[in-house]
Amino acid sequence: MTDDKDQDKEKAIVMDTPERTQIANPLSKFEDSPVFNYINSLSPIKPVKSVHFTQTFSNISFASLPSVFTSPHVSSLKDSKFLRRHQFADPSKPELTSEDSKKAGTGEANLIAAPNTLKQQTDISSSNPITELSVVPLTQCSNLESRKLSYEAVSPVTMNTLKLMGPSASSVSFINGPTSGSLRLETEIGKEVSACDWDSLISDASELLNFDSPSDTVAYKDPGQSALDPPSFNTSLMNAKPQANGDNDNSLENNDGLKGAAENHLTIASTSLNNFDVGEPVEDTDNEGGSNLYRGMRRRCLVFEMAGSRRKHFEDVSNGSSVILSESNQTVVPNENKLLPLRTGNDSSKCKLPGIGLHLNAIASNLVEHKAVKHESSGSGRQLIISPSSAAYSSVGPGQELMTKLSDAPSFENDVPSSQNVGEDASNALGFVGNDELSQSQTSPRKKRRRVESAGDSEAACKRCNCKKSKCLKLYCECFAAGVYCVEPCACHECFNKPIHEDTVLATRKQIESRNPLAFAPKVIKTSDSMQEDESSNTPASARHKRGCNCKKSGCLKKYCECYQGGVGCSINCRCEGCKNTFGRKDGGSEMDPEVNECEGNASDGSLQMALYNDSEPVSATPATPSRFGRSISLPNSKGKPPRSFLAIGSSSARFGKLNHFKGGLNKQLQTVGENEIPDILEDNSGSPISGVKSCSPNSKRVSPPHSGMGQRSSRKLILQSIPSFPCLTPNPKQ
DNA sequence: GAGTTTGAAACT
DNA sequence: CAGTTTCAAACTC
Structure with a gap:
């Protein structure tokens, strides 16, 4: 059996790309020192993948990132998307949430697990520079690289996870091995990622979506690979992971549930979040039209993610790195514990999250959601975020962390009267994330706001405007000022602050920014x-x-x-x-x-x-x-x-x-x-x-x-x- | 829900 | 840069 497998593996490797073979070798090394080996293996791959990656990722990352970062308006076309709020969030959330729960048990869970595994690795190696993991794939992507640097371990991990997600799905299809499969998937994913199949994974700029809906193309591609690769990865991962696996190299396939048991738990839990991520993408894939929207969401999400990543880092620092990582990604499930503890969390926190700007809002919203909703709600928001960010990264997880932190802050809010404000702001941001919130509160914009505010914002309110003459293209418009598209709840007239008028919105924003570069900056x-x-x-x-x-x-x-x-x-x-x-x-x-x-x-x-x-x-x-x-x-x-x-x-x-x-x-x-x-x-x-x-x-x-x-x-x-x-x-x- | 007040944003 | 107007949120009734 082993021989056959080995042969198959070799074939697969050859067929696929030389890189993989290389990787496989290093993987074997992992046993000794998982991290280094892993990195080493990856490093060689980088050059090759770099090209692919850069393309896919760069594209993706760019799309999502720019808009988010600079500001909603920033990225022209892409940016416009960012503005979309609820719409995105809503769809994503439900799917994500549901998916998440489901995935945990299912093959999807495996996918998720994959990221987790990566994370775990990182965690394990936490002492080691996480960057290693990230380095491999990330370095390839210029954009990603920068982020990687910044994010260090977290982002990279997430990146990997995200990437993996897509591929993983495919791998998953192969493996199918229930829980144990998850591990395999993970490893496989890692390989794939390292291998740089990304190209295949990402066919389009929308790739993100593709990513998300990984299963499709990729999955089938490599069945053989997956079978082959998984072991190596698994082993590598397993090894990396300290835990029990020592042996796994080849056995991974075999490991199945065994090793997985403990590992799987970890992964799964973490995966819940990941799942979200995956789910989003899927949705996106479903609706391309929506994809753009999602992108917008993602962008914001990215921000959150970013934030989340930070928190993760922080948490990592404060907490255990390993744990943290998982948290970042997952924040929701397993990590929640941590998160929760960190932030007393609280509904109020949501409200409090004031983030005005898209970024902020998104972040805040995410945080809130994470806290309050935890798995489900948070997941949705995160998912959106994550998927886009694939490049962006696991921000989601981090976002949650942030949320949690913020939630902690809430204590504040309690004290401070302004809580309402916060809620509002948050709502803005939430617009995306907190679709739920929006839906909840809404009736008439003003009332909603008031309600929200008055309520203490527990429900993050989304910004809703009531503009009549400004066409929602001036700073008078809260939505526009917040970098968000107007939504149904808005009672605005002749509103141009909608995705349909993206060009107009962007142009207007530019004009305003030309006048006052800080016009959209936090006040x-x-x-x-x-x-x-x-x-x-x-x-x-x-x-x-x-x-x-x-x-x-x-x-x-x-x-x-x-x-x-x-x-x-x-x-x-x-x-x-x-x-x-x-x-x-x-x-x-x-x-x-x-x-x-x-x-x-x-x-x-x-x-x-x-x-x-x-x-x-x-x-x-x-x-x-x-x-x-x-x-x-x-x-x-x-x-x-x-x-x-x-x-x-x-x-x-x-x-x-x-x-x-x-x-x-x-x-x-x-x-x-x-x-x-x-x-x-x-x-x-x-x-x-x-x-x-x-x-x-x-x-x-x-x-x-x-x-x-x-x-x-x-x-x-x-x-x-x-x-x-x-x-x-x-x-x-x-x- | 309508009307008033308020102050930021926009304009001159 | 100051003054004025416009605008929409915040507030009151």
Whole structure:
């Protein structure tokens, strides 16, 4: 038997590509040191695949990434898609969720498992640089590469997983071996990925979809391969995985359930998330028209994912790396535990997630969903995200993490009145993710909002506008301003902010951006460090409104005030009269909740903020300025109001880098990220240094100096950086 | 649900 | 850059 198998394998290898053979060899090595071997094997492959990959991935990644990163509008055609909200999310979610649960047991589960396995490997090797895994495939893709760097282990893993997903499906078909098969699949996938069959996998730009619906082409292709490959991979994986497998090399096929048992569990659990991913793609495949939409979703999702990746990283740092990885991907199932623990999570958290911008929103929404819904709901949102991001990565998982973190932050929200705001913002973002939410709340836009807000946002509200004259093509329109397409719930008239008018939307956005590059940037910037600055120092909260408000009658105590709405205190930048902002007065007085005050006090340190960023509790930062974080970025004043623009100018200086910075080194990336519009996440990341969002982190506990603290966090930061990297990749810097 | 208030966005 | 107008959200009744 073994001989036959070996022969078959060899044949397959030959037939397929030389690479695989190479890989196989290294795989055998894995036994000794799984990671290195694995990497080594991969490295050779890279050159060959690089071409394919670059194409497929680059295409894919670009499509998804650019739009997301830069900003919804950014990527022209693609971007437009990003705007779509609910529509995407809804479909994806259900499928995903259902699929997920099902997959766990079924062959799909295997697919999922595959990614997991990869992840596991990474986890296992966690001590080892995860990058290795990622390196192989990722390096090939320029875009991916950058991300990989940033994401490091996580992203790569996810990448692999994603890729694998497609192929895996095929492999799965072959294997079919129930649980045990999952392992095989995984290994197979890994091989395939490494092998660079991607081309086959991805036939189209829409490939992502294809990816998602992996099974089709690929699966059948390689049956033989799968059979052959799996073993090698499996073995490699198994070996990598520390656990029990020691032997598996060839046996993988045989391993079947055995080894799998334990492993499978892990994988499966993790896979649940993955499944989501897979599911999405599938759907996408189903509807190409939808594919675009999905892309949009994905884009956003990507963001989330990015964020999620960060969290994952963070979590990894704080937690066990291995676990983390799984979490990132899965966040939902197995990991949930972790996630949950991390974030008390809470429904409120959802609401709180303020992310305004698409990115932010998406992130926030994802987080929320993950938390609240956990498997199902979260899955859907994530799925969407993930699939697109294949390139993007597992962001989903991470997203969840972020969510969790954010959720932690929620404690904040509770304290802070602005919770509503947050909810709204979140809703925006959620638009995509939280289709459910949308559906839930809706009736009439305003009412919905109110409800949502009033409700505490537990249900992430989606933004809904009521524009009558602006055609939803001006910043007056919340949807447009948030980088989201108007949705059914919107009561707008003559709305052009729809996918149908994508070109118009993009053109308009460009115009607005040309006028004010920061027009779509988060309005709330984390100023944590800025606090130190004299100017901002006065303000209590770490986060501040980018431009500051100009309230004269509302006393900054109503939502008319953007600062108040954003849950941040007024700052020097504000020109408000009679400021009574409970989050922090321009004068420096902060009436805010004790927490807020604390934050403020801490804010000066910035370290706190850092803490916020930190994964563990981190996100609390968001809470501070829950709502608008999404957009909040430390950017210079868009409009040129120099003085105001940033609270945290000092910090911002670093942040400001061009939007495109991401390309910069990892370290830089973090900063840059903040610069970019990637709002919350970025902020968080970048913020780490500067803004700490609302340091309010419930506990001013962490005071570690922003940078210095990095030590552990540094790794985390890197992760965050990864997020920004995407933007860099984006072919079109709209901006 | 209609009307008013408010302040950002847009325009001049 | 300042002032004015437009706009839509937030708010009130």
